[in-house]
Amino acid sequence: MAELAYWEALRRAHDEELAHDPLVIAMGEDIGVAGGTYKVTLGLYGKYGEERIIDTPISENSYTGIGIGASMAGMRPIIEIMSINFALLALDTLINAAAKIRYMSGGRAQCPIVMRTPGGTAHQLAAQHSARLSRLFMGTPGLRVVTPSTPLDAYGMLKSAVRCNDPVIFLEHESMYNLKGEVPDEETFRPLEGAGVVREGTDITLIGYNYSVHWCLTAADKLAQEGIHAEVIDLRSLKPIDRETIRRSIEKTHRVLVAEEDEAPVGVGSEVIAGIIEDCFFALDAQPVRVHAADVPVPYNYSLEKAAIPDAKDVYQSALKVLGKV
Structure with missing residues (x-):
């Protein structure tokens, strides 16, 4: 390696x-x-x-x-x-x-x-x-x-x-x-379809893609300190989306949060949650939640840029809300 x-x-x-x-x-x-x-x-x-x-x-x-x-x-x-x-x-x-x-x-x-x-x-x-x-x-x-x-x-x-x-x-x-x-040192191929469960958990499913996967993992570490076991899914492929992996996870955890850096309207999170409602609505114990950017052009000003873009802290705090902890 x-x-x-x-x-x-x-x-x-x-x-x-x-x-x-x-x-x-x-x-x-x-x-x-x-x-x-x-x-x-x-x-x-x-x-x-x-x-x-x-x-x-x-x-x-x-x-x-x-x-x-x-x-x-x-x-x-x-x-x-x-x-x-x-x-x-x-x-x-x-x-x-x-x-x-x-x-x-x-x-x-x-x-x-x-x-x-x-x-x-x-x-x-x-x-x-x-x-x-x-x-x-x-x-x-x-x-x-x-x-x-x-x-x-x-x-x-x-x-x-x-x-x-x-x-x-x-x-x-x-x-x-x-x-x-x-x-790996040897030649390796990875599939172009299928999400990956990158952390096993039982209490809530955190779903991300590219950069937001790392927010989810950081949030899961912090949740673990409070005895909350989050499962983290890396979508990896956005077309097609692996709805089966998502369904299996939610039937285990019964709660879900989708994190993305994109704005919310007509976004990846919207599509993922639509699939969740279609596939496993009755497995949910709480409404699905999206963590996403503000619906504004990305600001140049550093403070405004930080305010417009979510991070691991936002994922953590939103997960607590889904779990009814705040």
Whole structure:
């Protein structure tokens, strides 16, 4: 086992998949000579050359479209968009082409692309660099949406995504790139479907994805000091959502909280709770609760940014309310 930072795990996955298949390429702004804004492609330009590590112009719709066309011709592009905010510029190619071409061609054309992009708040990057748009991609038929919360999942899920014949939206978080964790020395693949129970418990289910999983784990540690045993679920995949794992957990704990950094309206939490109501309403001993960001553009001011975004303390306090402790 090796301890790798999140960005190092992603870099290793890139390196292995580029070495495995000459049809794998990477495309994006500053990913070549500079090695990427978050160092994910550091050193790969010198190793694989400019025809496989492609520095693109600042034109997300154009190079995403080129990558989609290349995938339909047999290539397997990893398309990096520097911030999920900028993915808005590529929605036409992602939603009208990548998501639909396999269906509209009756399976004769495939689009095996991976679109990697970080979102979420880091440190005063303001509203135009702090979006969380997972709900947008979740609502698009034909796309897979995954969002790893650990270096191991980042490594293994990216490898699986590159070899998948569906278009995969691979969502990261700007605050997790230096997060460290163990990754096996041998080649490892992680599934693109299925949630993980990352902490067993009996009193309440805490559900998170990417960064909010770590809030849930921290809150669970604090709850344990008070004799409360929280189960923590890492969704890992947002499309499809693993409703069966969620159902089994709630039938055990009878209480649930969903934590996310995104705003509440029409969000991941809304979809998860809708599924809970449909699947296991009569197993609930209390109403489901969401912990989420304020419904405002992310402020630049540090104090306002902190006030707008939830954290582990909010998860802990909300869990106590669900349990009737406050």
